[in-house]
Amino acid sequence: MELDLHGSRHRASKEIIVSEHTTLVSLIKNKINNTSHLSRICKVSENFYKETEEIYFPRIVAIGPFHHGRETLKAMEERKWQYLNTLLSRAAYADTCLTKCVDVLKMLEERARRCYKEEIHMNTDEFVEMMLVDGCFIIELFYKSCCKGVRRRGDPFLATFQVFSHLRHDLILLENQIPFFILQHLFNLVPVPTQCNGCSLTELAFRFFKKMIPDDPYDLHDKYGQEIHHLLDLIHQSFIPKTHIFQPQPKQPVSQINIPTLTRLKTGTRIKKTSSASVLGLRFNKGTLRIPALTHHDLMETLFRNLVAMENSCYDATKYVTSYVFLMKNLIRSIEDAKILRKKGIIDKEDAIFTLFGSIFVEVDAKDFYYADLCERLNDFKTPNRSVRYAKIIRKHVVRCLREL
Numbered sequence: 001m002e003l004d005l006h007g008s009r010h011r012a013s014k015e016i017i018v019s020e021h022t023t024l025v026s027l028i029k030n031k032i033n034n035t036s037h038l039s040r041i042c043k044v045s046e047n048f049y050k051e052t053e054e055i056y057f058p059r060i061v062a063i064g065p066f067h068h069g070r071e072t073l074k075a076m077e078e079r080k081w082q083y084l085n086t087l088l089s090r091a092a093y094a095d096t097c098l099t100k101c102v103d104v105l106k107m108l109e110e111r112a113r114r115c116y117k118e119e120i121h122m123n124t125d126e127f128v129e130m131m132l133v134d135g136c137f138i139i140e141l142f143y144k145s146c147c148k149g150v151r152r153r154g155d156p157f158l159a160t161f162q163v164f165s166h167l168r169h170d171l172i173l174l175e176n177q178i179p180f181f182i183l184q185h186l187f188n189l190v191p192v193p194t195q196c197n198g199c200s201l202t203e204l205a206f207r208f209f210k211k212m213i214p215d216d217p218y219d220l221h222d223k224y225g226q227e228i229h230h231l232l233d234l235i236h237q238s239f240i241p242k243t244h245i246f247q248p249q250p251k252q253p254v255s256q257i258n259i260p261t262l263t264r265l266k267t268g269t270r271i272k273k274t275s276s277a278s279v280l281g282l283r284f285n286k287g288t289l290r291i292p293a294l295t296h297h298d299l300m301e302t303l304f305r306n307l308v309a310m311e312n313s314c315y316d317a318t319k320y321v322t323s324y325v326f327l328m329k330n331l332i333r334s335i336e337d338a339k340i341l342r343k344k345g346i347i348d349k350e351d352a353i354f355t356l357f358g359s360i361f362v363e364v365d366a367k368d369f370y371y372a373d374l375c376e377r378l379n380d381f382k383t384p385n386r387s388v389r390y391a392k393i394i395r396k397h398v399v400r401c402l403r404e405l
Helices: 005-035 071-089 094-113 124-146 161-171 180-189 201-208 231-239 300-313 320-331 335-343 350-359 372-380 386-404
Strands: 270-274 283-285 288-292
Touching (some): 071 094, 071 124, 094 180, 124 201, 180 201, 180 231, 201 231, 231 320, 283 372, 300 320, 320 350
Antiparallel strands (some): 283 288
């Protein structure tokens, strides 16, 4: 009997190649997971706190590790466990569903820990339990608040507008987040109420945060091809223009750019309301400053403060919201400036908007200022000579008459 040495070597060589290929794929996956969502959840810098800690700290419910176990929030911990029980009880085999959730969360533990900028001093069981309870609580809360027939009468979280407002306040805080991929994995494992069948996690989040989303939630789906880091990041992405417009570098530092107030714009400058798809879509063209409408709501200050804190603490991209707040803060320096926007139909409450932008601490570097080019063109604008404008009007009239002949 002859040994097929050539065939054996060929098979062995093939197995080595497959093994090396599998190893390389695993290494690449590990590197992707190590960089994905890296340190996107962090504590707010003390520069932002000042006398407004309550805007950055949860009022009734802790989500994630930063405020976990706080004495003032312990009263609602039992309610979160009740939501977890309600959610899992819809499964035909609740114990099996629970086991799958725990197994998946243990697989995702290291990746989830890397999402936090600070070390989390919890062992595996404590960390996984926290992610399970907080994640399922959020999912069940979305179900109950967004889908008719799921909510029970007398639910303490949804019984009054004040408590519901506190809940939404707590879920948009930078320090009160868990990774979105944790929510998504749990959402894919837990049973869906029949009343909510067909709704994605992002759709439910849009409905829950409807007042804070500047666009129609149903027009936002094409914005979310990129990964979402957490719920506050989801709202942040809804603010960003669909198409990023490259902004030229300013010729001078932002601190030296003169941003005139609305009452001191150059003669001939007009202000108009624009129907931009993004509240950040301010434009200046042909002597007209176009500003998108901004409707005030009870959580606007909390939202803007946490978005600004997020952009300056965790992100290295263009600071869109920071730039917007900085610009509006300079345009509206008096109640008279706010009244101009109110008369133009751009804002609905001049006192509230004036107070809002006047109270938010914000700084922005020149390289990160999204409206640097707009401000420079606003300052460089020259009122057209009256005779030139008159000549243009006459020319248009003549051309129209000639066309009618």
